[in-house]
Amino acid sequence: MKTLLYTISFLLSFGVFAQNQDLFEKGNAFYNDGKYAEAIDNYQAILETGQQSADLYFNLANANYKLNNIAPSIYYYEKALQLEPNDNDIKNNLAYAKNMTIDAIDVIPETGLAKLIHNFTDKMTFDGWAITSVVFVFCFVILFLVYYFSYSTGIKRLTFVGSFVVLALVCITLSLAFHKFNLDKKDNPAIVFVQESKVRSTPNPKSEEAFRLHEGTKVQVLETYNDWQKIKLTDGKTGWVISDDIKMLNEL
The missing domain is CATH 1.25.40.10 (Tetratricopeptide repeat domain)
Incomplete structure (x- = not known):
């Protein structure tokens, strides 16, 4: 059956x-x-x-x-x-x-070590870093076995040093994998899908208008309240928009 x-x-x-x-x-x-x-x-x-x-x-x-x-x-x-x-x-x-969009929004740049780590982490997906880590683990096991069963002093010395180098790479790639996972988890982008969206200071249609956005602008969704979404722009501005005004990128 x-x-x-x-x-x-x-x-x-x-x-x-x-x-x-x-x-x-x-x-x-x-x-x-x-x-x-x-x-x-x-x-x-x-x-x-x-x-x-x-x-x-x-x-x-x-x-x-x-x-x-x-x-x-x-x-x-x-x-x-x-x-x-x-x-x-x-x-x-x-x-x-x-280039067809209307809104010109500044980007607050990352600097120093945070920028370097972020850029390097984005070189691969979470799965990519995880697979790389598994490959290094496999290499570490092979080097350890060669070290353990070898009778040559030169080979033992070489595989001993190599195994520690590979072990360090395992730790680094694992850290990058978890860092990428956390970045992806926090990343909740959406695109404005209406010609013009009024962004409010609170999730209330009668609240003060903070600013306006136009179609095609990318935002980050921070939280949801009823039919409203709290968004954040790349320049740090935040506000609330009606859920129907945007389309989430992490959804099919």
């Missing part, structure tokens, strides 16, 4: 994959013909099946960019960048899309 269920499940998943591949190719064909709205419909149909990939988000962003859909293009470039953080094509196109 279990074998039959696994077989049916496999065939269904294979069928969905084939269907999505067909939709992706049709979307690409529409895009190449300049039919960007039709391309978006095909890409969105793939997303509705639960499948996601950097290529899918990238193409979806490109099609929205061609139609001057500011918020969706930035949103999907950001989604693609989450999956492929070192992809230069995504970064370049995202920069072009951001």
Whole structure:
């Protein structure tokens, strides 16, 4: 019975994959013909099946960019960048899309050691650092075994020093993995999806207006209260917006 269920499940998943591949190719064909709205419909149909990939988000962003859909293009470039953080094509196109936004918000720069650690941590994902750490653990075990069973003084000395170096690298990569995990946990970005959003000082439509934001601007969500989200900008300003005004990047 279990074998039959696994077989049916496999065939269904294979069928969905084939269907999505067909939709992706049709979307690409529409895009190449300049039919960007039709391309978006095909890409969105793939997303509705639960499948996601950097290529899918990238193409979806490109099609929205061609139609001057500011918020969706930035949103999907950001989604693609989450999956492929070192992809230069995504970064370049995202920069072009951001040029269409109205809000010019300063960035409070990190300095010194904090900036160095942050930049180095972002070189890889949490999974990347964790896998690197496991590889170093494996190397440490090999070096230790060679040291333990070797009769050569030279080899013992070399593997002894090497094992300590690799052990240090294990500690460093593990620390970077946990640091990346904590950074990702605190990172809760969203994109403004309305033409103009009034940011309030408190989660109340009658409260004082702090400032206004426009479509495509990226914010950090700090907390939620009923239908309101407390946001923070890169310049340090905070305020409350209606939840419907923004779209969370960490959600499908």
